[in-house]
Amino acid sequence: MLANSLIELDRAHLVHPVASWRGHEKAGVRMLTSAKGATVTDAAGQTLIDGFAGLWCVNAGYGQDSVIEAATRQLRDLPYATGYFGLGSEPPIRLAARLADHAPGDLDHVYFTLGGSDAVDSTVRFARYYWNARGLPQKDQFLSLEQGYHGSSTVGAGLTALPVFHAGFGLPMDWQHKIPSHYTYRNPAGSNPAAVTAASVAQLRAKVAEVGGPDRVAAFYAEPIQGSGGVLVPPAGWMKAMRDVCTELDILFIADEVITGFGRTGPMFACTEDGIVPDMLTCAKGLTSGYVPMGAVILSDRMYQVIADHAGAAAIGHGFTYSAHPVSAAVGLAVLDLYEGGLLDNGRRMGARLQAGLAGLADHPLVGDVRGRGMLAAVELVTDKALKTPLPAAALPAQRIFDRAWNNGLVIRAFGNGVLGYAPPLCCTEAEIDAIVERTRMTLDQTLEDADVRAALR
Numbered sequence: 340m341l342a343n344s345l346i347e348l349d350r351a352h353l354v355h356p357v358a359s360w361r362g363h364e365k366a367g368v369r370m371l372t373s374a375k376g377a378t379v380t381d382a383a384g385q386t387l388i389d390g391f392a393g394l395w396c397v398n399a400g401y402g403q404d405s406v407i408e409a410a411t412r413q414l415r416d417l418p419y420a421t422g423y424f425g426l427g428s429e430p431p432i433r434l435a436a437r438l439a440d441h442a443p444g445d446l447d448h449v450y451f452t453l454g455g456s457d458a459v460d461s462t463v464r465f466a467r468y469y470w471n472a473r474g475l476p477q478k479d480q481f482l483s484l485e486q487g488y489h490g491s492s493t494v495g496a497g498l499t500a501l502p503v504f505h506a507g508f509g510l511p512m513d514w515q516h517k518i519p520s521h522y523t524y525r526n527p528a529g530s531n532p533a534a535v536t537a538a539s540v541a542q543l544r545a546k547v548a549e550v551g552g553p554d555r556v557a558a559f560y561a562e563p564i565q566g567s568g569g570v571l572v573p574p575a576g577w578m579k580a581m582r583d584v585c586t587e588l589d590i591l592f593i594a595d596e597v598i599t600g601f602g603r604t605g606p607m608f609a610c611t612e613d614g615i616v617p618d619m620l621t622c623a624k625g626l627t628s629g630y631v632p633m634g635a636v637i638l639s640d641r642m643y644q645v646i647a648d649h650a651g652a653a654a655i656g657h658g659f660t661y662s663a664h665p666v667s668a669a670v671g672l673a674v675l676d677l678y679e680g681g682l683l684d685n686g687r688r689m690g691a692r693l694q695a696g697l698a699g700l701a702d703h704p705l706v707g708d709v710r711g712r713g714m715l716a717a718v719e720l721v722t723d724k725a726l727k728t729p730l731p732a733a734a735l736p737a738q739r740i741f742d743r744a745w746n747n748g749l750v751i752r753a754f755g756n757g758v759l760g761y762a763p764p765l766c767c768t769e770a771e772i773d774a775i776v777e778r779t780r781m782t783l784d785q786t787l788e789d790a791d792v793r794a795a796l797r
């Protein structure tokens with residue numbers, strides 16, 4: 340009864356992110372009521388394994404007492420402190436220092452935001468300021484990858500390459516340009532890692548030339564693994580090769596680690612596995628494990644000193660009311676304690692089990708590709724393995740598979756083109772990882788019984 344009235348209130352008043360508003364009115368909200376560890380419980384009382392950690396963010400798992408206690412303590416002691424006017428509070432200072440410790444190379448200076456989108460926005464502001472400070476204001480063109488996702492603010496959505504974030508919004512802006520993704524499974528250069536990397540390097544160089552040469556290009560953005568584009572893993576050495584081109588051409592390299600940070604792929608930051616030091620690194624999600632909002636830009640000392648020297652005594656005009664929020668930072672510290680205290684290790688073990696388990700689905704008639712690293716993975720469905728034919732759009736693969744997995748007790752991300760995404764909490768047990776794989780197999784077997792899918796199968 341209560342649930343039904345909430346569904347009506349939701350329909351009437353709550354606008355949902357990245358949704359068909361009419362479609363949502365029709366379908367109604369599916370409500371979650373509680374969560375613990377790697378599981379969530381819905382309003383019908385069903386408990387499911389959250390194979391997507393909310394929105395790839397609850398890395399530490401739900402209901403961690405130490406996190407709840409840290410937030411409660413901070414709410415009681417000092418629920419808010421601005422960083423303006425030279426003021427501050429302890430948690431963000433300590434969190435900044437610990438992040439600088441974990442981040443590679445000279446990524447030493449942390450600017451806290453409210454999430455990933457405004458972290459990406461902040462990098463654009465810092466990049467522009469930096470090039471102005473270096474006397475090169477004409478370096479004002481920004482490059483990113485097809486299939487990339489960099490947030491939903493106007494600037495971030497323009498760097499994003501997913502068409503749904505552009506259509507009707509007047510995006511991208513004329514200073515935002517894309518090069519093809521490495522997308523190994525469907526790369527015209529073939530699946531050979533060296534060929535894929537060489538193609539990307541050539542495409543980056545060509546795009547730089549096309550927009551006016553290195554003197555015009557401010558920055559290049561890359562996710563260590565493209566998340567919202569379908570969990571696209573670049574070949575080993577790809578990040579390093581792209582970083583090297585940027586260094587050679589004096590273009591800032593920005594690693595967007597909003598998804599890949601905080602143990603998602605194994606280490607604290609994925610770019611350490613790639614052996615690179617970006618000029619700026621963005622993070623969010625696992626930073627607070629989704630318990631409260633927070634993101635960050637970690638700036639290299641090289642950039643920081645140029646900006647600071649140039650501004651001298653003048654204020655650098657970038658800040659939010661909630662920059663360096665003490666409650667979010669207190670949560671961040673408690674979550675870091677968990678990561679350092681064994682959760683990253685567990686995530687690495689469970690990640691290996693997840694990758695092996697999903698790889699075991701490769702012989703399923705609907706599975707074209709299985710890919711991922713650590714606790715980040717995808718299964719790409721096709722109806723013809725040789726031709727790599729996606730599931731027919733008319734079969735509404737995303738909604739149907741999402742619903743079916745849900746009924747099987749598993750939350751996954753089902754991308755529109757029939758790619759299944761996985762990003763379970765790092766606290767998963769072996770039994771939960773095995774259940775994720777088994778419930779996926781069950782979901783695929785059921786999908787194989789659909790008349791339209793069967794008809795398309797080759």
Ligand code: PLP
Nearest residue numbers: 454455456488489490595597598
């Ligand atoms: N960058 C990447 C790589 C992301 O995956 C996301 C969100 O999924 C963002 C930026 C935007 O973060 P937020 O949704 O916290 O604004």
